[in-house]
Amino acid sequence: MTPYWEPGTPYGPGAVVTYEGHRYKIIQPHTSQTDWPPTIPSLWGRLSDEDPGDWGGYEKQHPANHQPAPEYHPPPPEGQQVEIPHEERKQHWYDLDDKRKTELEVGGGLLAGLGLLGAGYAMYKHHEKSEEDATDTWAVQNWVHDGEARRIEYGKRGPQGPAQWILNRGKDIPANAIVVGPEHDWMLWICRAYIDGTLQIGKASNVFQKGAVIGYEGKEHQIDTYEILVGDMHGLQWVDASGHLNVENLGLRPVEGGRDKDGSPLYIAEAPHNGATHPGVASPKLDGALIPYGGKQVQVHNYRILCYNY
Structure with missing residues (x-):
């Protein structure tokens, strides 16, 4: 295959x-x-x-005779008045010169984006506008831009594999989102979201206040703009793990999860806690999976990692 x-x-x-x-x-x-x-x-x-x-x-x-759909370009963020080329979006904020940064702050939607970070995109640190704010805003706008493109492509072509991240907002859960399990009388799905320069894995449900809950720095954060994992479990399986994750010992390739602040990968975990199975995150740096629960992050020693069947 x-x-x-x-x-x-x-x-x-x-x-x-x-x-x-x-x-x-x-x-x-x-x-x-x-x-x-x-x-x-x-x-x-x-x-x-x-x-x-x-x-x-x-x-x-x-x-x-199929003709591929034209490339989709998501609408610019509110307040964006200057063109942001695709190649420029791949650059880090600190790689841009001061003149270009000023142009983007004023005409590139970054000033409006600062407000979005505090409200919808869960900026972890709240303080006066700074270079760190601009860096976070630049990164999160590019994440949303790419996510919008993938969501539209998914709507046109359907799933392109057994697991795929698509941008989602609020409590409307896609029909083929991958279920982890029931908690009480509601379901839990796998999601991820941008927070404090990282892409963290958490849980989504239509009973949550904003649609998703992400664990970070020991706390739960309510998120209304996030990516949700859709796909088909016929091409996937959960593999047992414990303690510090050793990816080579899994025997299968894990599904792309998130990334930490240093760029290291984070992997999709499910772990039992308080009578239910919860989505969470695992990595070689953690002594067990971390799941968001009860307003904080809970560490579970034995867990499973989502992997491809091949």
Whole structure:
């Protein structure tokens, strides 16, 4: 089975992946990013579709005369008056010169974005406007921009693999969101959201105040703009783990989760607590999974990690 392309994955010489129903072979070895899909010709070459092989039932079949949908460009954030090129969005805030930073702060929607961080995007630290505020605002706007594009693509083409993150808002949970389990008389789903320069994993439910709850720095944070994991558990499985996570011992490739402030990966966990199973986060740096529960984060020694079947 040809593996599905995933962001945050090192691809070396000879790598072949599935993306949007087609196979691609690596040209330039690299670690993948959300905005570097296999359709970039300098990184990947598309293979013939005449012998697709075993796709596992997840590919989206297209007729021979199918024309790909035009690239979607999400609407700019409120207050944005200057153009922000795609290549510039891939840069860190501190890589931009002072003149460009000023242009973006005034005309790029960053001033409006500061308010969004405090309200909808859960900025962890609240203080007067600073370089750190601008850095967070720049990062979260790019995250939302990319998430909007993926959500629209998902609406047009449906799922492109057994697991896919799509942007979501509020309490309306997509029909094929991956369920972790019931808690009392409601369900819990897997989500992630931007908070304090990180992408943290948490839980979503239509009974929560804003739709999602993320654990960070020992506390629960209510979130109304987040990504939710959709897909098909026929292509996934939960693998037992305990204590400090050793990814190599899983035997299977874990699904992309989040990232910590230092850029290290965070993985999707489920852990039992107080009579229910809860979504959470695990990593080699944590002595067990952390789940948001009861206004704080709870550490659970024995847990499971979500992995692909191949």
